Amino acid sequence: MQKTTQETINNVVWKACDTFRGTMDGSDYKDYVLTMLFVKYLSDFYKEKLGQLRAEYGDKRERIEAKLKKEKFKLDESCTFEYLLAHKEAANLGEIMNKTLEKIEEDNKDKLEGIFRSIDFNNKNKLGDTKERNAILQNLLEDFSDSRLDLRPSMLEGNDIIGDAYEYLIAHFASDAGKKGGEFYTPSEVSTLLAKLVEPKEGDMIYDPTCGSGSLLIKASKEVGSKNFRLYGQEKNGQTHALCKMNMFLHEINDAVIEWGDTIRNPLHLQDNLIKTFDVVVANPPFSLDKWGADFAGNDPFMRFGSYALPPKSKGDYAFVVHMIKSLGNNGKMGVVLPHGVLFRGSSEGKIRQKLIEENLLDAVIGLPANLFYGTSIPACILVFKKNRANEDVLFIDASKEFEKGKNQNSLTEQNIEKIITVYKNRSEIEKYSHLASLSEIKENDYNLNIPRYVDTFEEEELVDIEATKAEISRLEAELKSVQNKMSEYLAELGLWK
Numbered sequence: 001m002q003k004t005t006q007e008t009i010n011n012v013v014w015k016a017c018d019t020f021r022g023t024m025d026g027s028d029y030k031d032y033v034l035t036m037l038f039v040k041y042l043s044d045f046y047k048e049k050l051g052q053l054r055a056e057y058g059d060k061r062e063r064i065e066a067k068l069k070k071e072k073f074k075l076d077e078s079c080t081f082e083y084l085l086a087h088k089e090a091a092n093l094g095e096i097m098n099k100t101l102e103k104i105e106e107d108n109k110d111k112l113e114g115i116f117r118s119i120d121f122n123n124k125n126k127l128g129d130t131k132e133r134n135a136i137l138q139n140l141l142e143d144f145s146d147s148r149l150d151l152r153p154s155m156l157e158g159n160d161i162i163g164d165a166y167e168y169l170i171a172h173f174a175s176d177a178g179k180k181g182g183e184f185y186t187p188s189e190v191s192t193l194l195a196k197l198v199e200p201k202e203g204d205m206i207y208d209p210t211c212g213s214g215s216l217l218i219k220a221s222k223e224v225g226s227k228n229f230r231l232y233g234q235e236k237n238g239q240t241h242a243l244c245k246m247n248m249f250l251h252e253i254n255d256a257v258i259e260w261g262d263t264i265r266n267p268l269h270l271q272d273n274l275i276k277t278f279d280v281v282v283a284n285p286p287f288s289l290d291k292w293g294a295d296f297a298g299n300d301p302f303m304r305f306g307s308y309a310l311p312p313k314s315k316g317d318y319a320f321v322v323h324m325i326k327s328l329g330n331n332g333k334m335g336v337v338l339p340h341g342v343l344f345r346g347s348s349e350g351k352i353r354q355k356l357i358e359e360n361l362l363d364a365v366i367g368l369p370a371n372l373f374y375g376t377s378i379p380a381c382i383l384v385f386k387k388n389r390a391n392e393d394v395l396f397i398d399a400s401k402e403f404e405k406g407k408n409q410n411s412l413t414e415q416n417i418e419k420i421i422t423v424y425k426n427r428s429e430i431e432k433y434s435h436l437a438s439l440s441e442i443k444e445n446d447y448n449l450n451i452p453r454y455v456d457t458f459e460e461e462e463l464v465d466i467e468a469t470k471a472e473i474s475r476l477e478a479e480l481k482s483v484q485n486k487m488s489e490y491l492a493e494l495g496l497w498k
Contacts, residue, residue: 042073047080204229357447
C-alpha cells in the first residue's frame with residue numbers, strides 16, 4: 001500500500017482551503033483548516049492504536065480501554081473524524097463540531113486544555129447563516145475524507161511529514177495573509193539561520209518569548225541533533241498560541257511548555273517567582289511595537305528594566321531584548337531579529353544599547369536583505385548576545401546584498417546562510433562583507449552600531465572617459481541627422497513633406 005507523503009498532505013489540505021477562499025481572509029480560515037488537520041491526525045492515530053489493541057485483546061474491552069488511557073492522546077468514538085463525517089448532513093453541524101473539540105480538550109486536559117479556545121465552527125459572523133455555514137463545513141469534512149489523506153503512523157512516509165506539512169501550510173497562509181502573516185510566522189530560512197547562530201546542544205532549554213506558531217523553536221530543536229531538549233514559549237494571540245501547540249504535537253514534541261499571554265506585561269515562565277532562565281533564547285518579536293507596556297514596565301515586579309533605561313512607549317524593540325537578556329542563563333546565548341533602527345536610534349534606546357555593549361553581551365550584528373519578512377519590506381538585522389563571553393569584540397556582517405530575488409518576497413539561499421554561519425563561527429573579516437570591531441572602536445562611534453560604519457561596502461564607480469564619450473555623442477548626433485534627412489526624403493516622395 002502506498003505511503004502518505006508530505007506532498008500528498010500539502011495538496012489535499014491546500015485544496016481544502018478552496019472551501020473558504022472568498023468567504024474570509026487566509027489569516028482567518030487557516031485556523032479552521034489547520035485545526036481540522038490536527039483532528040484528523042488525532043483520529044487516525046487513535047484508529048490505528050484501537051485496531052492494534054483489538055487484534056491483540058479481542059473482545060476484552062477493559063484491557064483495551066486501560067491500554068488506550070496510557071497513550072499520549074485519549075479519544076472516544078464521538079471525538080473521531082469519522083464521527084464528524086457521519087454527521088455532515090446534520091442541521092446543527094457547527095455545534096456538533098464544537099462539542100467534539102470541547103470533548104477532545106476535556107479528555108486530554110493535561111496536554112490540550114485551551115487549544116481550541118479560539119476556534120468556533122458555529123461562528124455566524126465568519127461562516128455565514130446556517131445554510132451557508134453547513135455547506136462550508138460539509139465541504140471541509142469531505143475534503144479531509146480524501147482517501148489519500150491517511151495519517152495513521154504506519155502509513156506515513158516519515159516521522160516528521162505531518163509536522164513539516166503543517167509548517168508548509170502555515171508558510172502559505174502567511175504569504176496569503178500579507179501583513180498579518182508576519183504576526184504568526186517567521187520565514188523558514190530566517191528561522192534556520194537564527195537556529196544555527198545560537199548553536200543549541202543536547203540537554204538545552206530553548207525559549208522564545210514571542211513564539212508565534214512555533215516555527216523558530218522547532219528549527220532550533222532540530223539543530224540539537226537528538227530528542228534531548230526542552231522547548232518553552234509564550235504567545236500573546238490566542239489563535240496563534242493554539243497553532244503553536246498543535247505544531248509541537250505534530251512534530252512529536254509532546255512536552256513543550258507553551259503559555260498564552262503578554263510576555264512583557266505578564267511573563268508566565270517563572271521559577272520561584274522570578275524570571276526563569278534558559279540556555280538558548282530566540283525570538284522574532286513584532287517590529288517597533290507601539291503601546292508595548294511601558295506603563296507596566298516602570299513598576300515591573302520582576303525588575304527586568306531596573307538596570308536599564310526604559311524603552312520608548314512607541315517602540316518596544318528593546319523591551320523584548322531586555323526581557324530576553326533577563327531570561328538568559330549564566331552561559332546562555334540568544335539571537336533576536338530586529339529592525340535596523342535599534343542599531344542607531346538615540347535617547348533611551350541609545351542608553352540601553354551602550355549598557356549592553358559595556359556589559360560585553362553583544363557578540364554579533366548581522367544585516368539581512370530587504371523584503372524577507374511578511375508584511376514589511378524593511379531590512380532587518382539579527383543581534384547575537386552571549387553571557388560570559390571570552391572575547392571583547394563584536395562581529396559585523398553585511399549580508400544585505402546576498403539573497404535570491406522573488407516575485408513578492410526575497411529569500412536566503414542555503415549558500416547565503418552557510419556563508420553567514422561560517423564567517424560568524426570563524427569570526428572572519430572579509431572585505432565589504434564582515435568586520436571585527438573592538439569595543440574601543442564601537443565607543444569611538446558613540447555606541448552607534450549602524451553596519452556601514454564598520455563594513456565599507458562602497459563600490460568605486462568606473463572612471464568615465466570624457467573624450468571618448470564626447471566622440472560617441474558626436475557620432476550618434478551625426479547618425480540621427482542622417483536618418484532624419486532620409487525620412488524627409490521618403491516623406492517628400494510620398495507627398496507628405498514639403
